[in-house]
Amino acid sequence: MIYIIGSGIAGLSAAVALKIAGYKVTVITKKIDGGSTPIAKGGIAVAISSDDSPEIHAEDTIRVGDGLCDVKTVRYVTQEGRHAIETLESWGFEFEKGLRLEGGHSKRRVMFKTDETGGEIFRFLLNKAKYLGIPVIEDKVTDLIVKDNTIRGFVTAGRGIINDAEKVVLATGGYAYLFEYTSTQPTNIGEGMALAFKAGAILSDMEFIQFHPTVAKLDGETFLMTETLRGEGAKVVNENGERFLFNYHPKGELAPRDILSRAIYMEMLKGHNAFMDLRDIDNFDQKFPVVSAYLKRHNKDPKKDLIPISPAAHFVDGGVRVNIRGETSINNLYAIGEVSDSGLHGANRLASNSLLEGLVFGVNLPYYVELEWEGISTNDGIINSIRVIDDSSSPSSLPLEQIRKLNWENLGIIRNHERLNKLTSIYYPSRSRPDILVSYLAALAADIRTESRGNHYREDFPNKDPKWEKRIYFRVFNS
Template structure:
């Protein structure tokens, strides 16, 4: 057994910001499923939103965040995050994080969808995530990072989380014990056949928390990014919203601009509006393109996208990039309070895996890296002021390599295709119920309690995908309205009665207690 003060599961921006901000006398272990430089944070092409311009203000950033989130956001947290954003950027720049600058030396501020002002800070054009991760990796080089370690169980004794079990590349189980256990595992993009997410991002943290008895909330709110590069039926990566911010427009092959009459902000409308519009054209058999011909020096401004297009034989001289919407970001997640504490004592969640309420029903562009930085610091402040407790006496943690029984599991690709078809961009009761019945044929509640010690990493991944897919589908069925990233064609409008409700699921309490009024979040 390996002991630490803080065990962080995941290695993205939120995880590394937490490790960076923890006191140097706190022993930290970071477990990552692949290697520290992989994952969604590293892939992030967009920037970090912060009201830095003279004509801008954090209150404007706050209002834009609420509008994108369809006013279901936790307003207190949004206010605190948008207020802190400029100081977070200035601190990182002072410490050596290289942000793009204008000719006069000031920070270069870009525009993205649903923002009312230029306030997006980039690094290396469309390589912000990669550069910020490199900065944080350097800043946390003294932390112990263990790569290729797949966590498959959170250890909960008498209502307290005391650690986790994980399997290494050889399938051997190791036990990690800690005073504080932090989920920072990212989202669930790989539940879907079309996604911008990294290969390892498949909803593990949601399944881990649910199996441990923690509450999960609003998993129906999933953002589908409007513009993934789409070649011969396959997604090949993200085409950043910043491209539209620079003047690209969505068109059909004949030049028809599809967003002209859909929304006042046209091509910079909120992501759910753009995604649903593109989806409608695709359903009608019409391919949608991103027309980049008005952008000067495209290859210099977007080197990552340029390389991706060239690798997939897209002729940028023609100026048309074929795009499709795909699963991009989870607004729901493991339910936390204002300090990242879950409903299980000593278990925390930060980053995309967490439901903090900041994003509401739909995340505003470039608020994801910001939320990770904000909550990484916030949780570090909490832990730094929490007296260490002596956990030198632990109960015996047993492990076994024996299979309990042979499981009948579907292929990952089948789960992904079904999620895209039945619980994707456009949903309805019939499809959701049909999908729920299929998922429940795999005995989800049994899997949620089933010992995974004897299962392989591959089998555990499928089990986690089934559990998380069931939770998403159940949540989407319960919310009988359309709002933000959740669109029900049988309930196509926002319903006022749902504004202050959230869908909460907890293992063993799925029926009857699914709705809870949001309280402090809507205080004036």
């Protein structure tokens, strides 16, 4: 039996692909419609137009990744994008006609389904899984069972020990909800990363957290104002109607996300407000029905009103280190999607490469599950061994909401040693609290990396340093 932990695009596409290939598969997930896929707005970046190519897509990905992309992975994912899309379509999914442009891309290459592509794909894959008879069970995995560096099973809160797992696939998402301002759902607190780390798997790039620049919050309802809005003509302005983003980058609204997030955040620190101006988008209701419905719920008219926005934690570039097969450093334990660090995103993810990564790794998993295990290499970085503290008898009383506030203030868009050191003195590598463990590792990695690169910005080290063109790895210390 192959168990898949998680129910986003990576987990469900892997489950369907494995089932069609003849494997016995079960999906276990803390919350079936939790995670990021059901609320993902933009689309899937793939080179299919006549003036585009996987090579150009790879160049864009590497440029935005700011020196830390794994080039082999980038080539693999961009080349396999068309096959993954064709596979999804062969299962019955239909994209809309045309391609959209998003920030950081040199070509129109974003395939979409309305303006809630992730939600459309999630619902399709979930129904497909159920149609194929794949069990999709809501339960929480609390521990992985590993012996001789090989996965032997896992433990769930509801079912106890599961010991018939030949292979386990982690597809549990990231940890962007560990920040006070976020575009993600409460399930995204890094539990899959914590599970893998405690079991002995190697984590990497934990300091690279992408902040989406344009997140709205009207009457308490948070909503991601999709990147494609800016690709279709939306502008970002201050309270005086000035398009200030060109002061920070010549591409203005279409600059990479890390630059836009810092620009908007820095303007806010100066006392300005930021708004999205949607008035130049033609046929708005038809192009963006989900955004339109959100605005109507809050009595906003896209042809008249400016929509207040701010940056928010959105996506984690790092995670459980894997190769292009999705293999971790533990035999028969795979990690795919946002929980993993394949090296595709480097120091900063190119827009709409996240759904692409999840789909490619999920669809292609059947090709690799019978091959001899290769595992990962750590030759491109430095390994830090961390002793996990067994505090199960007296777990920390630090509430999640306080952690989220601390992370936003000290591990957010602009960092320095004083703030990061504050976190590493409060947090610790807890065995029973994944939110504290993951926050600790992210803060520690951010403190170790004494430079600014991609979406990691240190005001005390504002420049990129060539000596840091390497990864920071973490593994559990075994005495």
